Amino acid sequence: MLCKATGVRKSFLLVVAVWLAVAAPFPARGAPGLAWQPGFPMRAGNQVLLMWTPLPGATRYRVERRDPAARETKQWVVTSTQHVDPDARPDRTYLYSVAVLRPDGTAGPSTEATKVEGFRPLDAPRWGGHYQEAGAVNLVWEAVGGAAFYNLYRAAKGEEPALLASVQDVKYVDAAVKPGAAYTYRVRAVGALSQESPDSEPLAVVVAARAEGRRAGETAVQRREVAVVSVFQQDAEYRLREPTDLAVAAGLLYVTDLGSRSVLVLGAEDGGFEGRIAEEPPDYAGPWGIPWGIGFRPDGEALAVTFLRSNRVRVFTPAGDLVLDVAIARPPGFESWPGVPQPMDVAVGPRGDLWITEYTYGQVVHLDARGREVGRVGVPRPAKDAGPFRSPTFVAVDPGSGEVFVVDSLLARVFVIGPDGELVRDWARAKAKEGTLNLPKGVGLTRTGDLLVVDGIRSSLQAFGPNGALRAVYRSPDDEILDLRGLVSVATDPRTGALYLLSKVDSAVFRLLPP
Numbered sequence: 051m052l053c054k055a056t057g058v059r060k061s062f063l064l065v066v067a068v069w070l071a072v073a074a075p076f077p078a079r080g081a082p083g084l085a086w087q088p089g090f091p092m093r094a095g096n097q098v099l100l101m102w103t104p105l106p107g108a109t110r111y112r113v114e115r116r117d118p119a120a121r122e123t124k125q126w127v128v129t130s131t132q133h134v135d136p137d138a139r140p141d142r143t144y145l146y147s148v149a150v151l152r153p154d155g156t157a158g159p160s161t162e163a164t165k166v167e168g169f170r171p172l173d174a175p176r177w178g179g180h181y182q183e184a185g186a187v188n189l190v191w192e193a194v195g196g197a198a199f200y201n202l203y204r205a206a207k208g209e210e211p212a213l214l215a216s217v218q219d220v221k222y223v224d225a226a227v228k229p230g231a232a233y234t235y236r237v238r239a240v241g242a243l244s245q246e247s248p249d250s251e252p253l254a255v256v257v258a259a260r261a262e263g264r265r266a267g268e269t270a271v272q273r274r275e276v277a278v279v280s281v282f283q284q285d286a287e288y289r290l291r292e293p294t295d296l297a298v299a300a301g302l303l304y305v306t307d308l309g310s311r312s313v314l315v316l317g318a319e320d321g322g323f324e325g326r327i328a329e330e331p332p333d334y335a336g337p338w339g340i341p342w343g344i345g346f347r348p349d350g351e352a353l354a355v356t357f358l359r360s361n362r363v364r365v366f367t368p369a370g371d372l373v374l375d376v377a378i379a380r381p382p383g384f385e386s387w388p389g390v391p392q393p394m395d396v397a398v399g400p401r402g403d404l405w406i407t408e409y410t411y412g413q414v415v416h417l418d419a420r421g422r423e424v425g426r427v428g429v430p431r432p433a434k435d436a437g438p439f440r441s442p443t444f445v446a447v448d449p450g451s452g453e454v455f456v457v458d459s460l461l462a463r464v465f466v467i468g469p470d471g472e473l474v475r476d477w478a479r480a481k482a483k484e485g486t487l488n489l490p491k492g493v494g495l496t497r498t499g500d501l502l503v504v505d506g507i508r509s510s511l512q513a514f515g516p517n518g519a520l521r522a523v524y525r526s527p528d529d530e531i532l533d534l535r536g537l538v539s540v541a542t543d544p545r546t547g548a549l550y551l552l553s554k555v556d557s558a559v560f561r562l563l564p565p
Contacts, residue, residue: 083105083159084102084103084105084108084148084149084150084159084160084161085102085103085161086100086101086102086103086148086161086162086164087101087102087103090102091146091164091166092166093138093140093166093169093244093245094244097134097135097136097138098134098135098138098144098146098166099132099134099135100113100132100133100134100135100146100148101131101132102131102132102148102161103131104131105150105158105159108150108151108158109129110127110128110129110150110151111127111128111129111131111148111149111150111151112125112126112127112148112149112150112151112157113125113126113127113128113133113135113146113147113148114146114147114148114149115135115138115144115145115146116144116145116146116147116163117142117143117144118143118145119142119143120142127151133148138166139168140168140169140171140245141168141169141170141171142168143165143166143167143168144165144166144168145163145164145165145166146163146164146166147160147161147162147163147164148160148161149161169241169245170196171245171247172194172195172196172197172239172240172241172245172246172247173194173195173239173247174194174238174239174247174248174249174250174251175191175192175193175194175197175200175220175237175238175239175247175250176191176192176250176251177189177190177191177192177237177250177251177253178190178191178192178220180235180253180255182255182257182258185225185227185229185257185258186223186224186225186227187223187224187227187233187255187257188221188222188223188224189202189221189222189223189224189235189237189253190220190221191220191221191237191250192220193220194239194247196239196241196242197239197240197241197247198218198240198241198242198431198432198434198435198436198437199216199217199218199240199436199437199438199440200216200217200218200220200237200238200239200240201213201215201216201237201238201240201246202214202215202216202217202222202235202236202237203235203236203237203238203249204224204233204234204235205233205234206231206232206233207231207232207233211234211236213461213462213478214235214478215463215478216240216438216440216461216463217438218435218437218438227257228257229257229258229259230256230257230258230259231256231257232254232255232256232257233254233255233256233257234252234253234254234255235252235253235255236249236250236251236252236253237249237250238250242431242432242433242434242436244440271484271485271520271521271522271523272521272522272523273522273523273525274513274522274523274524274525275524275525275526275527276524276525276526276532276549276562276563276564277526277527277562277563278526278534278560278561278562279561279562279563280319280320280321280560280561281321281558281559281560281561282303282316282321282558282559282561283556283557283558283559285321285322285323286323287323288310288314288316288323288326289309289557290305290307290309290314290557290558290559291307291308291309291310291557292307292308292309292554292557293305293306293307293308293314293539293552293554293557293558293559294306294307294308294341294342294343294538294539294552294554295342295343295344295395295444295492295538295539295552296344296539296541296550296552296559297344297345297346297353297541298318298346298541298542298543298544298550299346299350299353299368299544300350300368301317301318301319301545302315302316302317302318302324302368303315303316303317303318303321303541303550303559304316304327304344304346304353305552305559306328306341306342306343306344306355307341308340308341308342308358309557310326311329311330311340311341312326312327312328312329312341313326313327313328313341313344313355314326315327315370316559318543318548318550318561319561321559321561325370326370327366327369327370328341328355328364328366328370336360337359337360337362338357338360338362339357339358339359339360339362340357340358340359341355341356341357341358342355342356342357342358342394342395343355343356343393343394343395343396343407343444343445344356344395344396345395345396345397345398345445345446345447346398347398347399347400347402348398348399348400348449349400350368350544351367351368352365352366352367352368352373352398352402353365353366353368353398354366354396354397354398354404355396356393356394356395356396356406357393358392361377361378361379361390361391361392361393362375362376362377362378362393363376363378363393363396363404363406363417364376365398365402365404374420374421376417376421378391378393378406378408378415379391379423380411381411381413381426381430383430384411384430389410389411390410391408391410391411392408392409392410393406393407393408393409393415394406394407394408394409394442394443394444395407395443395444395445396445397445397446397447397454398447399447399449399452400449400452401418401419402418402419403416403417403418403419403424404416404417404418404419404421405445405447405454405467406445407442407443407444407445407456408442409441409442409443411430411431412428412430412431412436412437412439412440412441412442413426413427413428413430413439413442414426414427414428414439414442414445414454414456414467416471424471425471426471427467427471427472427473428442438465438473438476439456439458439461439465440458440460440461441458441459441460441461442456442457442458442465443457443458443459443491444456444457444459444490444491444492444493444539445457445493446493446494446495446501448495448499448516450499451469451516452468452469453466453467453468453469453474453516454466454467454468454469455467455493455501457490457491457492457493457503458490459489459490459491459506460489461478462478462487462488462489462490463476463477463478463487463490464476464477464478464487464490464493464501464503464514464518466516475517475518476518477514477517477518484512484520484523485512485514485520485523486505486508486510487503487505488505488506488507488508489505489506489507489508490503490504490505490506491504491505491506491537491538491539492504492537492538492539492540492552493540494540494541494542495542496513496542496547497542497544497547499516500513500514500515500521500522501513501514501515501516502540502542502549503540504537504538504539504540504551505537506536506537506538509532509534509535509536509537510523510524510531510532510537511523511524511532511537511540511549511551512524534551534553534560535553535555535556536553536554536555536556537551537552537553537554538552538553538554539551539552540552546564547564548561548562548563548564549561549562549563549564550562
């Protein structure tokens, strides 16, 4: 049931948006000493991520990396409870430890020295050739042993290389080229642990001249001016502390809030406090977790919430009554693996079925309204042929067509799944004046069927058609951009069309008038 706020717990900071959302570095309750967060240290491509539980009273920590083979030691002094080792060689094995630094500079309590294994570097791909057809550039390269997928980069003349696509195949058709333009392509192999190979040799291509025209389905891009009419951050009864997602129904705004470990319920027009739901019940057996992703059934009669630091997805009534509590299982064949499934976001279809992005194994899980698994999309990592997802995060369902839109933040790509659970298409937007996706995050559908996409790096809001055609770019009055920062999620009021944008940096919800 809805209950009034009694305070908030200590919030935590994120280092890299997607990695930290998955790790959920919340202080362990009653931790007696310094300890690693579960799953850390961990390799992330050619870097090593380190996170540990805070120690009360500690203000500085010494991070140490030992290289037993080279007999070398490197140290960093940090003030936060996370660190990224940017120059860890992928083929080296290291021992990492963290110690509290006392005011006099001596070391206090420390973590255990933990080994991070190296892996065999991948060879750079070699080009197999290229050709042009129907105004598109067809690229082919040779397969690399140990590669899970490939990152393809493109640079126009005078520009820096930008990620064009991530594909499992050894070929790609680049249709987003301009007649007469010169491009340089490079490709890298990526392993199951996200390690990247060196670049291939550059491949220079000059596109044949032809008549300029838009892609099929493209229309002129609109520039939609929107104005912030109110900001919701706090009142006498609540304060947002690291909000992550939001949804709107029946004149109420529901915000998942890491700091209070709950879903805050606010008035959609005035931001007034109505209560909170999804808090941990006092008699719940097992880990409850922390609310992170949220989605409403189209009729507004039920909402689903994913919980970090657990493998649970739960469905509530709008008043907060728990009606379904389901655990996401490991993929078939991975039942004995140590990795715990981590649901990220959830979207609810018209019949109450759930579409859940799962990060640990990189899949999209489909459940029926009773919580029974219907199917999965994507080959689970770290299988040899894992993909096509790398970091599936936010998700939305079109109640009309039944299509499911999945954002892969690290691939900077949007995938579309049909109602039958089959991937039907995907798209990325290469570096361009408009439509660029660097770190896409929250998605939502407008009343007219546009797919709204928030970009976490650009803090942009853009609207796409279901085929990936850019339809609109949103901007602030008297500005060429949307003058808001740290955006991570978007929702539309189905009754009024008002837009709600969530800023993780400002811990605020912005209400904007519909364009």
